[in-house]
Amino acid sequence: MALHTEPRAARSTARPPRGARTTLRPLVVLLGLLVLVIVFVVAVLIGSSGLGWQRVLAEIVAQLTGGTSPLSERDAAIIWELRVPRIVLAGLVGAALASAGACYQGVFRNPLADPYLLGAAAGAGMAATIVLVVLPGMRSWPFDPLPIAAFVGSLGGVVLTWLLGRSAGGNGRSSTATLLLAGVAVASFLTAVQTFVQQLNVDTVKDVYVWMLGGFNLADWADVLLALPYIALAAVVLTLCGRLLDVLALGDAEAASLGLRPGRIRFLVLTAASLATAAAVSVSGLIAFVGIVVPHIVRLLAGASYRVIVPLSLIGGAVFLIVADQLASTVRYPAELPIGVITAFTGAPFFALILRSTKARA
Numbered sequence: 001m002a003l004h005t006e007p008r009a010a011r012s013t014a015r016p017p018r019g020a021r022t023t024l025r026p027l028v029v030l031l032g033l034l035v036l037v038i039v040f041v042v043a044v045l046i047g048s049s050g051l052g053w054q055r056v057l058a059e060i061v062a063q064l065t066g067g068t069s070p071l072s073e074r075d076a077a078i079i080w081e082l083r084v085p086r087i088v089l090a091g092l093v094g095a096a097l098a099s100a101g102a103c104y105q106g107v108f109r110n111p112l113a114d115p116y117l118l119g120a121a122a123g124a125g126m127a128a129t130i131v132l133v134v135l136p137g138m139r140s141w142p143f144d145p146l147p148i149a150a151f152v153g154s155l156g157g158v159v160l161t162w163l164l165g166r167s168a169g170g171n172g173r174s175s176t177a178t179l180l181l182a183g184v185a186v187a188s189f190l191t192a193v194q195t196f197v198q199q200l201n202v203d204t205v206k207d208v209y210v211w212m213l214g215g216f217n218l219a220d221w222a223d224v225l226l227a228l229p230y231i232a233l234a235a236v237v238l239t240l241c242g243r244l245l246d247v248l249a250l251g252d253a254e255a256a257s258l259g260l261r262p263g264r265i266r267f268l269v270l271t272a273a274s275l276a277t278a279a280a281v282s283v284s285g286l287i288a289f290v291g292i293v294v295p296h297i298v299r300l301l302a303g304a305s306y307r308v309i310v311p312l313s314l315i316g317g318a319v320f321l322i323v324a325d326q327l328a329s330t331v332r333y334p335a336e337l338p339i340g341v342i343t344a345f346t347g348a349p350f351f352a353l354i355l356r357s358t359k360a361r362a
Contacts, residue, residue, distance in 0.1 A: 024308050032315040036091070039319050043087045043326050044079070051075055086219040089227070089283060090325040090339075091318035093216075094290055096231045096280040098317025099238050100273035101291020102298070102309045106245035107266050107273075108176050111354055115277040115291040118183040118270070122190035123157020124150040124281040129194045129208050133201045146211075147226055147282040154278035161186045162270075176266070213338030214285035216325055223283040234276035235314055241269050242307035249306075287321070287340050289347020294320050296354060 044060070045053040051071070058070045059079060069076055097115050104113040116122075127149040135145060165182040198208055244265045247255045252262040280287075298312045321339070324346070328339040 024311055028302060028308075029311065029315075032312055032319075036315055036319050039322050040087060040091070043322050044083060046326070046330075047078075047083050051078065081220065085221045085224050086216045086325070087322055089219040089224050090216050090321045092224065092227055092231050093280040093284045093287065094294075094317035094319070094321025094324075095235065095314040096227075096276040096317070097287065097290040098294035098313040098320065099235060099310055100276045100280075102295035102306065102313040103238050103241070103245065103269050103273045104291065105295060106248065106306050106309075107269050108180065109249065111296065112292065112351070114288075115273065115280075116286070116288075118161040118179065118274060119157030119186040119190060120154040120274055120277045120281060121157075121286050122187035122194070123160070124154035124278070125208075125212060125286065126190045126194040126197070127153025127156070128211050128285075129197050129204070132204045132207050132211070133197055144222075147223065150285075151278050151282035154281045155274065157186055157190055158270075158274040158278070160190075179270075210338060211285045213340035214287035214343075215328070215336070215339050216284060217329070217336055219283070227279045227283045230275050230279035234272040234279070237272040238269065238276070239311050239314070241265070241272070242305070242310045245269065245306035245310075285340070287343055289343045289351065290317055290321060292354070293343075293347050293350045296350070 041060075045056050047056070055070050055075075056079060059076060061067065062069045071079070100115040101113070104115060104117055105111055107113075108117070128146055131146050131149040161179065161183045164186060165179040168178050168182060198204060244255075244260065247258060247260060248262060248265060255262045255265070294316045295309055295313045298309050298316050302308050302312055321343075324342045325339050328337045328342045331337055331342075
């Protein structure tokens with residue numbers, strides 16, 4: 001597989017990639033949102049608490065119309081304080097990872113690019129491990145420092161990669177190839193630090209392992225409020241950058257001829273995508289393959305233009321992870337699988353198919 005890291009030859013006109021649909025059809029968006037609403041409602045109705053979908057539906061109608069709730073206070077709390085925030089958070093994280101993955105693939109011109117490419121996962125893992133080892137009694141605190149530490153660690157890993165890429169690239173600039181190599185180096189170093197810290201207290205191995213596989217079993221509205229502003233801001237920026245990613249796909253020379261600055265575009269897109277990834281990791285742990293699977297499904301169904309791929313990846317990512325979370329919570333009920341296991345079962349074969357098709361075209 002050839003990784004395109006140098007500018008392609010300039011073309012005579014700024015046309016979109018071959019086979020791309022350059023406009024996002026309102027009907028397609030409405031259909032996607034309808035699917036998301038249906039998945040959300042079904043997830044609220046079925047759950048894993050055995051409340052019965054008829055009673056839950058009656059509770060939702062009662063809340064919307066001001067009627068009498070058929071559920072006890074405890075059962076209603078299960079719906080609104082446990083089940084609904086978990087589903088909302090899964091949707092937010094799925095949207096963040098899928099849109100970030102789509103934009104990473106656009107920036108690096110690599111169909112296998114991942115939201116964790118620039119050290120975000122390694123930084124979050126190291127920070128989370130340090131918190132679990134140094135602060136074993138944090139569960140009794142009035143606030144949970146783990147999401148904050150993971151967020152800071154994730155952004156810290158990306159910043160280290162960017163600084164290393166700039167210093168290695170010369171003239172204060174960094175090419176996509178240099179960034180990739182810097183990301184590998186930073187991720188290896190941070191993973192080594194994480195392993196060392198973890199060995200200082202082997203009793204935390206299980207907690208670290210569970211966090212690394214991701215999950216929403218402890219999700220609440222505080223987690224939603226923590227991640228929502230960053231994911232919303234990043235989603236807006238990434239969606240607005242769809243046209244710029246289409247131009248970058250034609251090559252840096254073509255972009256420069258249109259008055260654009262490819263380096264600044266990459267910096268903006270990578271910053272927004274890394275912010276979305278950091279926010280997602282901070283509240284969910286590490287969930288693999290969402291950023292690879294969803295953008296490729298969207299690309300196959302809707303076309304190759306990033307003006308289409310990015311917004312539909314937001315919707316598709318939310319649908320994908322809500323469904324995956326429902327499977328994780330119900331397949332072995334009352335036990336619960338880490339959601340990373342479900343996404344890996346789905347994503348690993350899909351990743352192999354992408355790799356095979358990419359190699360065949362190379």
